[in-house]
Amino acid sequence: MVNYGLSLVTLSFQMRAVDFNPFSWDISSKKVKSNVISLDFQNGNGKKINVSNLDNDIEIVIPISGPATNTSNATEHYFLKPNRMFIHSYYAELANVPVSMRIGVQEEGTVVKIFLKFGSRPTVEDSDYNFTILFRSICRNQVDYQQNKSTSCVLEERSVTVVPSEPSLLYVGLLSVHNVTDHARERRSCFGNGRERRSCVGVKDPPPTGVAKVDVPKYDPLTDVNYTFTITQASCLYWSEDKEEWTSDGCKVSYINTGQ
Numbered sequence: 001m002v003n004y005g006l007s008l009v010t011l012s013f014q015m016r017a018v019d020f021n022p023f024s025w026d027i028s029s030k031k032v033k034s035n036v037i038s039l040d041f042q043n044g045n046g047k048k049i050n051v052s053n054l055d056n057d058i059e060i061v062i063p064i065s066g067p068a069t070n071t072s073n074a075t076e077h078y079f080l081k082p083n084r085m086f087i088h089s090y091y092a093e094l095a096n097v098p099v100s101m102r103i104g105v106q107e108e109g110t111v112v113k114i115f116l117k118f119g120s121r122p123t124v125e126d127s128d129y130n131f132t133i134l135f136r137s138i139c140r141n142q143v144d145y146q147q148n149k150s151t152s153c154v155l156e157e158r159s160v161t162v163v164p165s166e167p168s169l170l171y172v173g174l175l176s177v178h179n180v181t182d183h184a185r186e187r188r189s190c191f192g193n194g195r196e197r198r199s200c201v202g203v204k205d206p207p208p209t210g211v212a213k214v215d216v217p218k219y220d221p222l223t224d225v226n227y228t229f230t231i232t233q234a235s236c237l238y239w240s241e242d243k244e245e246w247t248s249d250g251c252k253v254s255y256i257n258t259g260q
Contacts (some may be wrong), residue, residue, distance in 0.1 A: 014040045023239045028246040031094050031237055034062045046146040052250065059254065075102075079224040080112070080176040081217055087121055088172040090231045092164040098253070099170060103133065104157035104228040110135045112227070115164055116175035122173045132177075133158045157228070174223040 016038040021029050037060060041049040051058065078085055092099050103112060115122035116129040139153040163168065236251035 007251045012042050012044075013068050014038075014042060015102045022248065024247045029239075031097055031235060031246060037062055057252075057254075075228050075230045077226065077228055079219050080174060080227060081220075082176060085115070085124070085175045085216075088174070088229060088231065090172065090233075092170050092233050093167055094233060094235075095164060095166045097233055098161045098163050099231065099233045100159055100161045100253075101172060102157050102159045102228075102230045103174070105135050105155070106226050108135060108137050108155055110225055111177040112225070113175040113177060114160060116160075117171050117173075118164060118168045119171075121171045124175070127173070129160075129162055131160050133160075149182070163214075172231065174227070174229075 018036050021032050021036055023029060039058075039060060041051055043049055070159070078086065090099065101114070103114075105112065112133050114129075114131040115124065115127040115134065116131075117127045122128070122130075135155060135158065137153040137155050162170070234253050235248050236253045237246045237248055238251055239245075240247045240249070
């Protein structure tokens with residue numbers, strides 16, 4: 001109930017939830033993977049109120065039906081070697097539904113480059129999308145119980161989103177960028193353009209002996225970058241009576257960390 005001056009306006013809402021899709025005849029219904037919730041705002045006469053073009057969003061939490069089938073949905077902890085690309089893969093089951101990737105690091109000023117490619121592994125020279133992310137702290141003023149102001153800084157996660165045009169395997173390449181010194185970057189070699197000695201003779205590496213060995217990288221706390229990575233495909237959809245299909249126009253997914 002809201003009182004505006006001399007006018008008295010009564011607002012109410014009606015909410016229903018079902019564990020099936022009541023609008024399943026359209027092909028767009030394949031994108032619906034959760035329960036279906038109906039939310040109507042009404043005035044005192046029981047008529048629906050138009051809630052479009054609001055200053056603030058209306059947030060509804062809808063749990064996804066059943067456990068996640070893709071293990072990439074869970075947040076995992078990894079580390080990046082300097083100037084060495086690490087590849088993640090994720091199968092995007094739905095076309096025209098956003099795939100979101102969230103990345104978090106532990107140190108401010110870390111720079112991570114992201115290379116995305118559908119169908120095959122990306123490289124620095126060949127990718128469908130590429131992003132460069134600089135991680136910085138976000139500081140906010142807080143007031144404690146003694147009314148003393150304090151500043152709290154948090155190194156927030158960053159996210160990027162792509163929309164696949166068809167179901168496809170998405171490869172995500174992550175590359176940490178470090179300020180490599182000239183001494184570390186320059187290697188004196190007979191095959192390089194740097195300083196050469198007249199007595200220098202180039203010798204190729206001997207051929208492999210035929211013994212297979214798995215190269216498992218070891219973590220180096222001095223150079224490696226710890227990071228968390230989450231990738232999901234989710235979309236906010238509602239049934240449009242005008243279009244007679246499920247649409248996401250004016251609707252978006254918000255990331256909520258439940259701690260689970």
